[in-house]
Each structure stands twice: as C-alpha cells, then as structure tokens.
Amino acid sequence: MNWVPLNSKQIRAVSYDPETQVLHAKFAGRSSVRHVGVPPHIYDNLVETSDPEFYYKYYLEPSRIESGWQKANLSSHAVKLLIILIGVLAITATALEENGELPIHLSEITETGAISPAPTASPAVSPH
Template identity: 35%
Template structure:
C-alpha cells in the first residue's frame, strides 16, 4: 500500500487497501482523509482519471469518514462561538436594563401634591 502522487492541486497523494477497502487521500490543508467501503473499481478509476478533483468530488467525497476527535473539535468550536454570542447578548441587555433603571429611579420625586 504505497502512496501514489496525484495530478491535482488540492489532492496530493492517495493509497488504497484492497483487503479492507479503505482509500486514504492526502488533501492540501486538511491532512489525510479516510474513505471506507470504496470498491476496487472505484479506486482504480480514481487513480487512472485525468481529473482526480472531479472524480473525488462527485464519487468519493460523500464516503468521507471524519475522525471522532475532529468531530469533537468542530462541535466544541461551534459551542464556544454560541456561548460567546449569548454572553455578549446578555451583557448588552443587562447594561441597557441597568441604565434604564437608573434613569427611572432619578425621575422619581418625593414631593407631596399640593393641597387646595
């Protein structure tokens, strides 16, 4: 199972394990990506095609397996962004409410109405 260099700008190298039907592709900027249950004829066509980007995008990209750690990191990133946005919204609403209460308290007078 040796790496084969691909004629592509985005896809750098690939290798296929026939016994396990796993295709591994090294993608620029993403690292190595595994694809399980790739049939031998699909891997052969992928290696022989003149446009590996097209073949990968339309036939193989959907079978991509994301490692559990990468999935956790992506999820934690979204959670962190949501927490930051909610905290900012809470701070903005709290500061505007506290400003309003100060204004309302300063407008209250303790004078008694005039008796006629």
C-alpha cells in the same frame, strides 16, 4: 502504506487497501481523509482519470470519514433526541385538563392497577 501521487492541485496522493476497501486521500494543506467500503474500480478510476478532483468530489467525498465526523454525528443524535423529548412533553401537556390534572382520576384506578370504567350518571328517577 503506499501513496500514489495524483495529477491534482488539491489531492496530493491516495493510498488504497483492497482487502479492507479503505482509501486514504492526502490533501494540500490538510490532513488525510479516510474512506471505507471503496470498491477497487473506484480507486482504479481515481488514479487513472485526468480530473481526479472532479472524480473524488463526485464518487468519494459523500462517503468521507474523518475524526470529527463521529462527534458531529453524536451531537446531531442528541439534538434529535431532544426534539423527540420536547414533542413527548408537548403531547403530555395537551393531555392535561385545563385545571392541570390528568383526565384519569385516582378513584378510577382499581387495586389491581387497571382503570375502571368511568361511573356514568344515572338518570334522575321520579318518586312516583
């Protein structure tokens, strides 16, 4: 990997592979950071600019991929899944009747598993 030094206090050097469009950036006092999908002109502009820190923060930092990134991504998915599960449980709980039973009674389910129409109360007929 060929590192190109930058005129910056924070970003020491960058390395770029045009075939895979992967850029690595070395920082002062930190490990290197990898970026994927970086077009060649972005790398060229970063190397040629008079303010590499500004250019990096504006064009590259939002696409940063680090080793800890995947863990944070997985945990955020787990939190979202938990929120969805709580929502489904809340909706199910509101579907329960006040006495804690489902609004569909077992007697309404036919032998085929289909729900039969609820029996309607027949009007009272006078014996006349």
